[in-house]
Amino acid sequence: MAKNETKAQRRERAREAAAKLREEEKKRTQRNRLIAIIVGIVVVALVGAAIWYIVSGNKKSAISDAGEQSSTEITTKLPQEINEFGGISIGKELAAGTSNSGVPRVSIYFDYLCSHCTVLDDEYAETLRQMAQDGKITLEYYPTSIYPNIPFSADGQRIEFWIAEHAPDKYLDFHNKVFADITIPLFAQPTEGGVQPPDVSALYDEAKLVGLSDEQVAQMKQDIDGGAYKELSEQALKQFTKNGFTGTPTILINGKQYNENWANGALLKAIENAK
Template identity: 35%
Template sequence: MAGIPPSKSDRREQAREKAAALRAEQLKREARGRRITLLSIIVGLVIVAGLIAFVVISGNKKVNVNPDASAPTTAVGINGGISFGADGVAGTSNDGAIVVETYLDFLCPWCAKFEAENTANLDEFREAGEITLVVHPISMLSGGDKTAYSSRAASAFAYVADNAPDKALAFSTALYTNQPPETGDGLSDDEIVDLAKGAGVPEDVAKAAVGNQFADWAILQYQEAAARTELLDAQSRFTTPTIVIDGEKFTGNATSADEFRAALETAIAGGGSTPADDANADQ
């Protein structure tokens, strides 16, 4: 027996119920969409806030360099560098000798190669009283960050120059011999302390050397050097190592001991340095 077909009023009621169900489902979808949108906005704001905080913190590290930062007391050499005379003690000089300036970053691989090849030459002529060595420990590869390795190492060297001046050159050699990769965080403060102690620096001085007292000064040393056009290369860049012999930039092969020695001998003889090509410079 066939069922009784729904009445017109029943069909209308069913239609209303179906429409209500569809509307309820639509409202659920819209509510879900609003929640997702709101959550996305919140996440986005958190990310933006984090980025702003990162930029501010990074900017504070890089920008807040004190233009009147104190230099180490041993920075009595030409252009504010740390001078070394015959006895190898920071803050001393050789009367009547030509001046050899080195602008070096303790994180620069080419600077380490320069030191490895030419420390013997520099020591020989310095100890003979024929040159005064003036070291500029600059923070170039830090990008202006006072907590980066270039800044920390330069500051530690400057502190040792002031407080254990007869150990500064040995400490410098230790920093280059144990140079970390150019990328990365560099040596830790504890590792720098150990290197200083290994170079004969008293323990109390070694521990205090990582206080970053001269980080601002090391960054300023770089900024001042980079502003001197006579120190720039053919592309108007300041690179490391930069060596100045008797007032003339050495543009020869910084990792050739023979070439560098010849330039020193020429300058000592009164003829000035005779640089060749501008090679082996770190950006």
């Protein structure tokens, strides 16, 4: 990436890369459906098609059908760092599960392989982090897998949950670093063959870089490979669709979907107006 490349240029490159990624995922999904039919697992194929329709129908920054957080679909036992809607809150301490009182609550549903999420993070991550630390907002991140057939998306969601529970003081550093080191550059510099999702091992490497020990990372990998947080992941998707959300990033302010274009500082103005 050229050193003098502007954020606008990075965003445009991300949008171009997104189209290629969606086409690749569409082909991947079609192949998976065919295999499912061959082996007779018709129900699984239908569920996969339904998920694809729901979560990939809208990738625009301005969402036409606003939703809000409603009664929870999440019934699995949750650690205290994860709320009843599957979110991870950040307050002054910058640790998972903390919050600030009497200030706007800014919630962001994201996927590491969502190109528009990288644009949002590139513009606002540092500012929102500072606002949370200054006690001006409670920041909430909602890990969401809109590409459940791609391990970097599916496992990435569950790794976020694991770190929030087991290393809450490292959670925000990890979240920000994955975007900064992996996904923003990924969409800014697509190859001729399109965006190639990174290997999940890159996420474990990032965990070490933010301070998790080798033992913690080994335990995390063992837990994720063993299916940790799969039930939460499935229920979080049900919650996402029940709330009327149709794509990522989805932004809420005080539990209500922000239904406007968030770019170029507009989100900060909306937060200010919510005080």
